[in-house]
Amino acid sequence: MSSGTNGSGPAVGSDRDGAAGGSDRDGAAGRSASLAVDGLVAGYGEVIALDGVTVMAGAGSITAVLGANGAGKTTLLRAVSGMIKARRGRILLADHDVAGRSPEQIVRAGIAHVPEGQGVIPELTVEENLRIGMMSWRRGPRAGRVAALEEEYARFKPLADRRRKPASTLSGGERQMLVIARALLARPRVLLLDEPSLGLAPRVMAQVMDLIVQLSRERGLTILLVEQNARSALAIADHGVVLNLGRVVASADAAILATDVALRHHYLGF
Numbered sequence: 001m002s003s004g005t006n007g008s009g010p011a012v013g014s015d016r017d018g019a020a021g022g023s024d025r026d027g028a029a030g031r032s033a034s035l036a037v038d039g040l041v042a043g044y045g046e047v048i049a050l051d052g053v054t055v056m057a058g059a060g061s062i063t064a065v066l067g068a069n070g071a072g073k074t075t076l077l078r079a080v081s082g083m084i085k086a087r088r089g090r091i092l093l094a095d096h097d098v099a100g101r102s103p104e105q106i107v108r109a110g111i112a113h114v115p116e117g118q119g120v121i122p123e124l125t126v127e128e129n130l131r132i133g134m135m136s137w138r139r140g141p142r143a144g145r146v147a148a149l150e151e152e153y154a155r156f157k158p159l160a161d162r163r164r165k166p167a168s169t170l171s172g173g174e175r176q177m178l179v180i181a182r183a184l185l186a187r188p189r190v191l192l193l194d195e196p197s198l199g200l201a202p203r204v205m206a207q208v209m210d211l212i213v214q215l216s217r218e219r220g221l222t223i224l225l226v227e228q229n230a231r232s233a234l235a236i237a238d239h240g241v242v243l244n245l246g247r248v249v250a251s252a253d254a255a256i257l258a259t260d261v262a263l264r265h266h267y268l269g270f
Ligand SMILES: Nc1ncnc2c1ncn2[C@@H]1O[C@H](COP(=O)(O)OP(=O)(O)OP(=O)(O)O)[C@@H](O)[C@H]1O
Pocket: 044, 047, 048, 049, 067, 068, 069, 070, 071, 072, 073, 074, 075, 076, 228
């Protein structure tokens, strides 16, 4: 089994003058950035949930993060977004180590996280939910915010039609759109998605997968896509990483992982 941790994606650090320091995040918007997780150790109290995990995601690529329940997929995204602290290792956004920074600083540096279980606030309107995505903006005229919202409404028509309605009125697929649009409003260069297809009907799930591809192609976003549905994730990903008990057990081109019978049998369930 290939267990290489160097990956075969594009070289890390192609965007040396990125704004991972957070001082000029507006200048960073729209430019692709690589993400390199290097020897990451993280956990909860006595539990070591990630034990030296290395993932290289080239700028503008989609990396599927796969593995069984409890493998450490969610913990990886939590550690990258600063929700839990990395105990060891580096998290390089375009060469700048963001390990140890606060979640707010990491959002400003250009990493947005769509957590497991969606996180829509049902009592707030669609637009109020979306505005949360712009809380990391430090400055800029009101007009800039309105324009940013309109840009997302143009892409996500169902959200535009319901902007004044409570988010509780949205379908599962529309809620997933809402949380992705909210993350995009932080103007990220890296998007972390935790099981975006969970609980969605197959047709809606296919739409979400198409959307992820569009975001990577059109906005140059670097995407880490955590999925239980390995087949769907590998179908759209460039690269795949399989975790088991907090360790990387395989890292290879998505097409190679998708055809690896032993791997599919042992870790991917298809
Ligand atoms: N809040 C927590 N406190 C203690 N242990 C936790 C906590 N969250 C996760 N763990 C443990 O960390 C390990 C990794 O869990 P994690 O949620 O990252 O897995 P996962 O791959 O996302 O699984 P799933 O597919 O079920 O979402 C597991 O052993 C889990 O029990």
